[in-house]
Amino acid sequence: MKPLPESFYTRDTVIVARELLGKRLVRQEGASRVSGIILETEAYRGEEDLACHCRAGRTPRTEVMYGPAGRAYVYFIYGMYWLLNIVTEGEGSPGAVLIRAIKPLEGLETIARRRAGQPAAKWTDGPGKLTRALNIDGSLNGISICQPGGPLYISEGAAIPPGAIQAGPRIGLDGVPEPWRSKAWRFVVN
DNA sequence: AGCACGATTAACT
DNA sequence: GTTAATCGTGCTC
Numbered sequence: 001m002k003p004l005p006e007s008f009y010t011r012d013t014v015i016v017a018r019e020l021l022g023k024r025l026v027r028q029e030g031a032s033r034v035s036g037i038i039l040e041t042e043a044y045r046g047e048e049d050l051a052c053h054c055r056a057g058r059t060p061r062t063e064v065m066y067g068p069a070g071r072a073y074v075y076f077i078y079g080m081y082w083l084l085n086i087v088t089e090g091e092g093s094p095g096a097v098l099i100r101a102i103k104p105l106e107g108l109e110t111i112a113r114r115r116a117g118q119p120a121a122k123w124t125d126g127p128g129k130l131t132r133a134l135n136i137d138g139s140l141n142g143i144s145i146c147q148p149g150g151p152l153y154i155s156e157g158a159a160i161p162p163g164a165i166q167a168g169p170r171i172g173l174d175g176v177p178e179p180w181r182s183k184a185w186r187f188v189v190n
Numbered sequence: 191a192g193c194a195c196g197a198t199t200a201a202c203t
Numbered sequence: 204g205t206t207a208a209t210c211g212t213g214c215t216c
Contacts, residue, residue: 077198078198
């Protein structure tokens with residue numbers, strides 16, 4: 001399967017977040033491939049969104065979100081977890097979609113090894129968990145995810161009926177002022 | 191130069 | 204429900 005084109009990501013962040021559900025996230029490391037179907041996403045858009053890192057403006061950390069769409073924004077949090085985002089919108093217009101959960105499809109043995117001690121249901125059901133399972137870290141920050149043969153990309157996957165998509169507030173925003181805290185910018189497949 | 195805290199997780203009680 | 208783990212980032216002094 002070939003990667004989705006950059007034009008898929010050069011759109012409104014909330015639209016991209018919703019449409020990424022059901023797509024296939026692929027991690028290619030040499031001959032080893034691990035992939036899964038995206039089941040949960042969140043949109044973070046604009047300097048005015050007080051939940052988005054780009055509320056701080058252009059900094060070394062947020063720079064990638066100001067660049068072209070279709071790049072990976074990978075950041076480190078709580079001293080131990082990497083979180084994967086996909087950059088959206090046009091250049092100079094910051095935004096990204098956080099990938100929060102996937103359903104494992106390929107590379108199950110690799111995932112089981114990286115998530116040793118955990119039941120299969122909890123292998124990739126959180127943003128910090130799936131980056132562990134897919135071996136995603138800061139070395140992938142800023143790379144294009146639109147390159148065939150690249151280490152990380154997203155391709156077509158499973159069709160999701162509109163009725164199976166649920167929207168709600170984003171997770172972990174205690175302390176973020178309204179209206180941003182309650183924006184229904186989290187999307188989940190039932 | 192110092193400091194408070196975070197788009198989390200796993201292991202507790 | 205509570206909490207430790209663990210450190211880069213952005214803000215204040």
